[in-house]
Amino acid sequence: MTKFEQIVVDLEAELTTERDVSENILQYSDRAIGHCKVALDMLRELVENEGFSDKESEIQFFKKIKPSVFSKLLYFQRIFDLESNRPVKDKKGVRKYFANELKKLRKYMKLHQVKVQYYRCGHSHLDEKYFTRNNEDIPVELKDSQALMDEEFFAWKDHTFSNIIANEMLIDYITQEMEKLDYPDKKSLPELNLNWTGNTIDLYELIYAIYLEGSVNHGKATIVELAKAFEWAFNIELQKEVYKTQERLVRRKDPVKYLSRLVEILKRRINNKLK
Numbered sequence: 001m002t003k004f005e006q007i008v009v010d011l012e013a014e015l016t017t018e019r020d021v022s023e024n025i026l027q028y029s030d031r032a033i034g035h036c037k038v039a040l041d042m043l044r045e046l047v048e049n050e051g052f053s054d055k056e057s058e059i060q061f062f063k064k065i066k067p068s069v070f071s072k073l074l075y076f077q078r079i080f081d082l083e084s085n086r087p088v089k090d091k092k093g094v095r096k097y098f099a100n101e102l103k104k105l106r107k108y109m110k111l112h113q114v115k116v117q118y119y120r121c122g123h124s125h126l127d128e129k130y131f132t133r134n135n136e137d138i139p140v141e142l143k144d145s146q147a148l149m150d151e152e153f154f155a156w157k158d159h160t161f162s163n164i165i166a167n168e169m170l171i172d173y174i175t176q177e178m179e180k181l182d183y184p185d186k187k188s189l190p191e192l193n194l195n196w197t198g199n200t201i202d203l204y205e206l207i208y209a210i211y212l213e214g215s216v217n218h219g220k221a222t223i224v225e226l227a228k229a230f231e232w233a234f235n236i237e238l239q240k241e242v243y244k245t246q247e248r249l250v251r252r253k254d255p256v257k258y259l260s261r262l263v264e265i266l267k268r269r270i271n272n273k274l275k
Contacts, residue, residue, distance in 0.1 A: 003046055004065045011039040011069060029080040036073035043069060044153050055132060062131035062155035064247060070158070071165035078170055095181055098174050105167045105174075115160050120212060122250035130157035165243065172224040196234035202258035203230060203238070204245040209259055 001009070014035045022028035043066060052058040082101060087093035109116055118126065133155055196203055207230055210216060211223045227238040249255045 003050075004043060004061060007039050007042050007046075008065060008068050011035060011072070015072070026080060026083050029076040029083070032076040033073065033080065036069060036076060039069050040066075040073060047153055055128065058133070058155075059127045059131045062133075062158040063127060063161065066158050067162040067165055070162040071169070074162055074166035075169045078166065079173065082170075082174075091181055095178060098178050098181075102171065102174050102178075105171050109164070109167055112160060112164065115157065116164055119161055119164050120246075122246060122255075124250075131155045168222065168243075172222050175222065175225065192233060192235070194234055196230075196236045199258075200236065200238075201245065201248060201252075203234070203236070204242070205249060205256065205258045206230075207238070207242075208246065208249065209256075 015032055018031045018035065019028055022031060047061070052061065085097075087097055117123075118130075133151055207223070207226050211221070211226055216226060223242055224239055227242045230236070231238050254260065
């Protein structure tokens with residue numbers, strides 16, 4: 001594990017602890033913001049003092065490591081603002097408030113649809129342009145103000161990717177809060193006597209395939225919502241690692257190994273029936 005990765009792991013542990021001991025979401029998000037800022041400063045110091053061994057490690061940092069921390073900072077800052085301005089004791093007003101926030105988030109995601117697809121599909125063909133610093137191929141007018149002011153700690157698109165990740169988490173949060181408004185007395189779903197006994201990574205592969213194909217709710221279901229559904233169906237914890245798993249799938253020699261096996265098994269069975 002690299003020093004960069006250790007900072008991310010430590011941050012995750014600190015955020016989990018804060019979530020367990022905080023009295024409410026405002027207190028939790030306020031404390032989480034502080035932890036994220038410290039982690040981001042530690043990453044910055046490492047970059048300034050030690051740099052990167054090669055271009056691949058630089059791309060990995062600005063594509064994966066820094067956004068994993070920066071997105072959490074953005075997320076908790078927005079959660080703090082969201083909950084601080086939340087209407088009090090007005091269910092209709094709260095619902096309208098959340099609906100407006102969702103509209104803004106989805107507008108951003110639509111505006112940056114190409115980058116969202118690049119992120120979700122795990123593409124890499126533009127990595128050198130998107131995630132390396134001091135790239136002379138990028139016109140100055142296309143760089144955002146943060147990249148211009150802090151060129152040693154910003155690549156062209158790491159801020160955009162951080163926003164996309166933060167927005168996905170925010171959409172999940174707001175969606176869950178709206179569900180609580182609509183179904184305040186919703187009973188727990190009945191337990192099923194089904195347990196996933198295959199590899200967890202295979203189940204994530206299936207979930208991401210359904211998510212990217214847009215087979216549920218006309219493509220509006222979030223990856224977390226799908227993970228929750230599979231958690232209930234197969235008695236397995238999935239939400240905690242759902243965002244991290246995409247990288248693991250991309251790194252695999254065959255990222256669709258499980259789906260390919262399912263297709264082969266189904267084809268063989270159907271062909272045998274037809275003979």
